[in-house]
Amino acid sequence: xxxxxxxxxxxxxxxxxxxxxxxxxxxxxxxxxxxxxxxxxxxxxxxxxxxxxxxxxxxxxxxxxxxxxxxxxxxxxxxxxxxxxxxxxxxxxxxxxxxxxxxxxxxxxxxxxxxxxxxxxxxxxxxxxxxxxxxxxxxxxxxxx
Amino acid sequence: xxxxxxxxxxxxxxxxxxxxxxxxxxxxxxxxxxxxxxxxxxxxxxxxxxxxxxxxxxxxxxxxxxxxxxxxxxxxxxxxxxxxxxxxxxxxxxxxxxxxxxxxxxxxxxxxxx
Ligand SMILES: Nc1ncnc2c1ncn2[C@@H]1O[C@H](COP(=O)(O)OP(=O)(O)O)[C@@H](O)[C@H]1O
Ligand SMILES: [Mg+2]
Numbered sequence: 001x002x003x004x005x006x007x008x009x010x011x012x013x014x015x016x017x018x019x020x021x022x023x024x025x026x027x028x029x030x031x032x033x034x035x036x037x038x039x040x041x042x043x044x045x046x047x048x049x050x051x052x053x054x055x056x057x058x059x060x061x062x063x064x065x066x067x068x069x070x071x072x073x074x075x076x077x078x079x080x081x082x083x084x085x086x087x088x089x090x091x092x093x094x095x096x097x098x099x100x101x102x103x104x105x106x107x108x109x110x111x112x113x114x115x116x117x118x119x120x121x122x123x124x125x126x127x128x129x130x131x132x133x134x135x136x137x138x139x140x141x142x143x144x145x
Numbered sequence: 146x147x148x149x150x151x152x153x154x155x156x157x158x159x160x161x162x163x164x165x166x167x168x169x170x171x172x173x174x175x176x177x178x179x180x181x182x183x184x185x186x187x188x189x190x191x192x193x194x195x196x197x198x199x200x201x202x203x204x205x206x207x208x209x210x211x212x213x214x215x216x217x218x219x220x221x222x223x224x225x226x227x228x229x230x231x232x233x234x235x236x237x238x239x240x241x242x243x244x245x246x247x248x249x250x251x252x253x254x255x256x257x258x259x
Binding site for chain 2: 049
């Protein structure tokens with residue numbers, strides 16, 4: 001059994017583009033202070049950042065929970081929002097429903113979920129249309145050691 | 146190549162990290178798409194972009210690049226520069242366009258990431 005060492009939750013506000021990415025920036029500082037190696041830290045913060053941006057862009061509000069165990073880092077991103085009607089389609093590289101405003105910010109090229117999946121050892125999405133989306137990602141700490 | 150050599154080569158103005166220009170640059174990642182930077186950057190490269198909002202520096206921090214270069218003379222707002230200083234990421238701006246910047250750096254032996 002993995003031993004849980006730390007659990008931290010962060011609120012994410014939908015449509016708040018000024019704050020978008022703050023949570024992931026905080027997580028980077030936290031992981032660096034904890035002495036997590038650079039490769040794994042990078043994978044975690046990329047997953048967190050793309051996930052955070054999706055909540056900001058598409059949902060009303062959300063919570064990102066980081067769980068550190070002696071073996072891995074888990075990210076749980078739960079939002080209240082429109083949900084994803086076709087998860088398979090959303091996971092395809094290049095598929096995006098982003099607005100022009102989001103593209104101007106440098107996002108909305110349909111690479112977020114693929115980036116998240118690529119940087120995770122386990123990756124899962126659950127969604128209910130009209131309710132919200134839940135994304136789970138696990139990054140194993142020994143996988144790149 | 147040192148960052149200060151890149152500054153001279155591209156006639157850049159330094160907006161942040163003046164005291165940090167001795168960092169070594171081996172590779173370049175260039176895009177206006179932040180997810181693309183995140184997908185290809187392997188850390189420690191020079192990031193070249195035309196996107197000057199706060200997300201450009203957030204992305205630079207998350208991707209772990211060594212410096213940010215804005216092209217086409219595009220200058221970010223002060224809060225973006227302040228944020229880069231806080232994150233200790235050197236920021237340069239040149240009047241050159243992306244294509245020319247990449248050509249010059251490529252000729253000097255820098256390579257893209259893939
Ligand atoms: N949390 C979410 N809530 C609702 N829809 C989402 C969410 N995350 C992603 N999506 C949908 O999946 C698509 C693909 O997402 P992603 O791969 O991150 O690319 P992008 O954000 O660049 O469009 C989005 O355009 C959007 O339609
Ligand atoms: Mg996205």
